[in-house]
Amino acid sequence: MPAQPRTAYHDTDRERWVQESGKRVGRTAFERDRARVLHSAALRRLAGKTQVVVPGETPPDGRQVPRTRLTHSLECGQIGRELGQAVGCDPDLVEAACLAHDLGHPPFGHNGEEALDRAAASCGGFEGNAQSLRLLTRLEPKTFDATRSVGLNLTRSGLDAVLKYPWPRREGVRTYGVYEDDIEVFDWVRRDAPEGRRSLEAQVMDWSDDVAYSVHDFEDAVYSGRIDLDRLSAPSERAEVFALAARRYALAPEDELAAALDRLLATEFWPTGFDGSRRAQARLKNTTSELIGRLCLAAESETRDFFGPVPGVRYAADLLVPREARLECAVLKALTAHYVMARADLEQLRARQRAVVTDLVEMLAAGAPDALDPALRPDYEAAATDAARLRVIVDQVASLTDDAALALHRALGT
Incomplete structure (x- = not known):
């Protein structure tokens, strides 16, 4: 028989990387996590990222409005909220994780992910789930510590709930949940968690x-x-x-x-x-x-x-x-x-998409730091190695919607 379950969340589950004070009374820590993801720019960008059908691609009769990464994430959140509550989890915590689970995915779906992984080989590769953790803990502007952005500063449980693959890159394993750059916060999230086991x-x-x-x-x-x-x-x-x-x-x-x-x-x-x-x-x-x-x-x-x-x-x-x-x-x-x-x-469309992603990495590297988004230029200038600089370029490409990737490709290619 299973052990007596733990049915309550502890203070360590609600802890944030940067402690916060002065927040409005009346909301739980996990309600705040959900709100932060829901109001993030990264979530809104998913409206322009491929799910299965390319955003904007419509069948000949014009009837269908196909799902995007955003609508998928919203629907995933509703399903997860009800299922999580049914098995004893905090529903806001599970919904926040469902809303956040695809934030790191690049333009053009898994096709773009494969191309970006190859382009990022010299800095450790690219994985959408690891990028989600990086975005939540570093890239999405919400909270800063004394030196840098710490992203949305979600609770320990909130970040742990997003970790579909709670391990770093391993030889022979295609999926993983954290880059070497982000091991420090990953170790904080996983404190006292069983190694390799998902919450x-x-x-x-x-x-x-x-x-x-x-x-x-x-x-x-x-x-x-x-x-x-x-x-x-x-x-x-x-x-x-x-x-x-x-x-x-x-x-x-x-x-x-x-x-x-x-x-x-x-x-x-x-x-x-x-x-x-x-x-x-x-x-x-x-x-x-x-x-x-x-x-x-x-x-x-x-x-x-x-x-x-x-x-x-x-x-x-x-x-x-x-x-x-x-x-x-x-x-x-x-x-x-x-x-x-x-x-x-x-297949011809997919080949074109892969070429766009590959070209963007090369063109941004050639034009950096001026070609980079202003929010990422300080990261590039502070990077001490070629691998660290490439990681910043990958961060920018990964953030783009499908249309933004095509537009930037045209702009940089002129």
Whole structure:
């Protein structure tokens, strides 16, 4: 049986890197964390960053307004808030982490992330999750200590809840949550935390992220006509989807993935016969709600069955997600990846985006410090090594929206 859960947050959980005084009475520390993320410029910039469909790209009929990183983060926050509260977490703390989890992602989605990682090789690479921590603790202007910006100065628990990968870069491990430059604050955040283990709040954030983008991207793809649900009975189509799911999202045999898809197809809310009518749109929206409830309730029930009615906070419990739910989530992701992201007509666009990111790093380096944003010039001038200077340039490129990256590329190239 699990140990007696810790159901309350301690003073160390609410501690900030720079202690603050004189704040208005009546709000909790975690309500302040949520407000700081919600009002940040970094969150607003996500409106112009790729989720799956490029912002501004509209299907031929013009009906759809596809999701961006911002709308995804807001929806993730709503899912995480309710799931977190159901398993004993502070809802404002979990929502703040959900809102913040994608702040460090660069222009052009994961395509831009891969290009920026290669361009940043000599300063330790680029990882969107590590960039989120850097932005929250250094780049986003809100609070200063005696020498420099400390970002939004969130609580220890707030920062820990954002750490999807609570470890530095390791040989052979693609994902990580902190650059070497930011180890000092990372160690402060992780004080007394079990090495390599994510807090319950971070686990809720991560599953909420998976649920949000798997379900909402599927909804967008069906609405835009990019997924023809009638084709899912064809063996060849199914085989391609399952192969992609196993390769990217879940190491599982085809028969398990097929069973996961068949469970979804057999539900009474599956959006068969979508024709774009108002009634069909309502049915599709109901599908979205039902899928979110199905995946979240599976995790809530499994967790509460094992840890008790109030599982706990921080490291008192883990979020337990049944394998069946994870495979259903993986199949939903694979459907969107196969029918939307793997489209052959997008490869030329992706190549152009990668070139823009690579060029921007080179052009900003050639024109620094004058070519840099005024907020970053002092960091560049204070940098003692070429690697540190490159990291500042990477910070600027990562902050750009898709359109801003294209505009800056044009401006620097003239």
